[in-house]
Amino acid sequence: MDNYDGLVNFFSNDSNDTGYPKVIDENVVLCKKSDVVQFGAAFLPAFYYANFLVSLVGNGLVLCIIYKYEKLSTVTNIFLLNLVISDLIFASSLPFWAVYHKSEWIFGRGLCKLVGSCYSIGFNSSILFLTLMSFDRYLAVVHAITAAQLRRPAYAFMSSIIIWVFSILASIKDIVLHDVMDGGEGLLCEMTGYHQKFLTKWELFGYYQQFFLFFLVPLAIVLYCYTRITIRIMFTRMREKCRAVKLIFVIVFTFFICWTPYNIVILLKAIKTSFGDQNDCSNTLDYALYVTRNFAYLYCCISPVFYTFLGKKFQNHFLTLLSKRIPCLKIDVARLSTTSKTTSIRSPNTDY
Template sequence: MMETPNTTPDVYEDYSLMTGRTVQCNTIAINNFCQHFLPPFYYVIFIASVLGNGVVLLVLYKFEKLNTVTNIFLMNLVASNLIFTLTLPFQAVHHSDQWIFGEALCKLVTGADYLGFYSSILFLTLMTFDRYLAVVHCVVANKRRRSCYAVVLSAVVWIISVLASLQPFIHFTVEEYPMEGLVCEDSSDAQWRVFSLYKQLVLFFILPLTVFVYCYFRITLTVLAMRMVGKHRTVWLIFIIVLMFFAFWSPYNIIMMINENQDPRQCNSSLLYAQYVTSNIARLYFCINPVLYTFLGRKFQNHVRGVLVSQVPCLSDRISVSASSRTLQKTG
């Protein structure tokens, strides 16, 4: 979400990447907050995301079969997050100074931000639905869950995400202002911004959250009914996954709705602070969600321990690794 200072020293104008809504505030504090807090925050998220998603890819490559349905979805999710992550250094520079990369990169970087953001949500939703089929409808799912099924659905997700991300290529442009210089901003009208907001709210929050709650509720009931070994851990992990999506992503959507319905001629500084904080909490989640999604599983944790032991042999006495991971590592 790109926010930049306005044309006078004591006025702050917010350019929201997701809504393009403009709000003027007579305060320097918000400007200073964005310039000093957001760039280092983006760099930290960038490093954490690259390292975390890199570990996920490394473990998949060394220990897992890449052509399984789950791993195909997971690799696409990692790709979504890396696309999203690669926009952060550009936005860090934008916040600390001005947009120095030209209009073509303004459209491309903003479009990549949308693309990574939307596709990440859709792949999480798809993986949730696939897990639901594998657990609740296992007989039917075992017949239909093939690699071609995962490839086709992944392609559909990318097509939908690309179509939903075309707005920046049409409406975003670079404008120059006396105080802050060049700004990459949304030039669309109010009606289009309202449409974009509700599109995001319905397709990329309400719908995924509904799928999450329904699928994991049915998965939990099935796991409990089957009296599976370790069922309590499974139910707990399910609860964590749903809770984290809601906790990281819902505050931003709520703030956006409040912001959209307030008088545009009035300034609410607290609301703007809340917008920046919640939008970056959402960024943090969508950059590292593959790590959260996979590290909660025991098998993945064991694979990571296997990587650590292989790279640092002296840890073998302190870290236990299952025989399966050692075997896979040797054959890989």
Template sequence: METPNATEEYEEYSYNLGKNYNGQAYMCNPIDINNFSKKFLPSFYYIIFIISIIGNGVVLLVVYKFEKLTTVTNLFLLNLVASNIIFTLTLPFQAVYHSNQWIFGEALCKLVNSACYFGFYSSVLFLTLMTFDRYLAVVHCVVANKKRRSCYALTLSSAVWSISLLASLDSFIHFTVEEDPMYGLMCEDLSDLKWKVFGLYKQFVLFFIFPLAVFVYCYFRITLTVMATRMVGKHRTVRLIFVIVLMFFAFWSPYNIILMINENRDSQQCDERLSYAEYVTSNIARLYFCINPVFYTFLGRKFQNHVRGVLMNQGSCLTSHLTISGSSRTLA
């Protein structure tokens, strides 16, 4: 009896990979898709990592220098930045993985992927929480002034972290390292059908439909309230609200829609366009959840003034430093 070679083993692996949730086989060769990810994803992840660290760092700097850290809005913003940094720190591991194979071992396979989902989920929930808090502050300002205290923010933040941790535990349990004859060591989710379906609908309902409903309702009520007042610059406020909702929908919706299309389609043939679309939309979502504090704060006039102040201060220090250095060189 002949021992199967690597090619035959890979063909068997490709066949098993190309099965839908009903166990029906379809031809879906993953080679092109893997080559696509190997070519584009590592550099993309490194770029997102750099942008995220800089953007979130600027937000932290401005909040620290110009804002009170104990206000409800800033406590939520700091937690949002923390969730994005947790997610961002997983990107270099993913970049190395997509450029070659998983070289970091079983423990980091579980930790990196669970941290990725943990950052994802907490970021979505903190954006939702900040939206609801803004709704209370504008639409129910009398009640909000009595209830919006530091303990309120800390309690809700703790609830968000706890929910996100529970939601990401299945990733820690089910991700593991296995050796593939073609691609080497792979860090993959090896959960069964029921867990995959449960995870898909959990993400779709709790971290897409629910936040989107909160966004639309809260910002609709905020817009009506702002337009009914004589607030100076109210059109700018409404425009800012529209941009925030649009950003969330534009970056996060396509990935969730593609996932649901893949789950519910009846065709037994692999649609490579959907596979490529899933890769692209998932990374658009990654980009958003790395830099959403920048969108959330840079669009505000007060934050823009703070950033301008930081840049002017840095420019003044740099000019003084160059003048002193130049004078020293002249005297020497």
């Protein structure tokens, strides 16, 4: 987390009375970030708590529907379950960061590393599973015949394991470097314990890794896959192909609008750190990071719900679940069930 980004420029391994590393005064420029910190304390906790609750309710509902009405024998459901797990892991870190922004880190060293790890692993794996699901839809629609043998549960499980291993490896720097330190006015949970030049290099690595590996590559894959899917659908006799194209547009547009601003700010911060004036204490990028990051966080928290309820089958399951509580919905459930069966017969290789 970049909660106190720029507040301190050098961290020492020496300890003070608290037993934590302390900030020491060297011949470096210290930028005043009190306004940014106050902005974060005022607005971010509410966003984090809201994202956490939305994720808990939405992903819990998806898990309930999978458990009651679906089976883990399909590739799509295996990927969806992994996406839900990754988003819940990420969302579990948000209440801790909310308290941190409001005051200071009060949870100790162990939870500092654990929460930092959950945040990073969940955030990274979420975008990778979304990309994998887009690629899987591309295989199912564009290469339906040749991919029929490939798209088996074993393929889904192996792909998921690779995603988890890759996400953990990409998060090692956060797991290792995150620690609690005394910031003078409270305890911080940040990358610390090493010389500032070393930490700056890892910070830059994290910026470029986020922009290229977890944004540019996934965006290119998503755009390519859904462009090919759209072309394939337009040349079929699907009765509801206009609806399918609209859904694809919504998926791509939402992905782009939620992730692009945050990653552009990440790239600008990397450029500023690499080539900018080190005496420049402008807070513009810090404010921009706080705002744009929340859109990316929100997308991570709701993406399983978003992907799930775009499909008629899951809408039907949801109404079936509600009909047990609200009897008047039973008619709609029957109607949707008939429509879903008809659509599945006419377009067996799509999820739309």
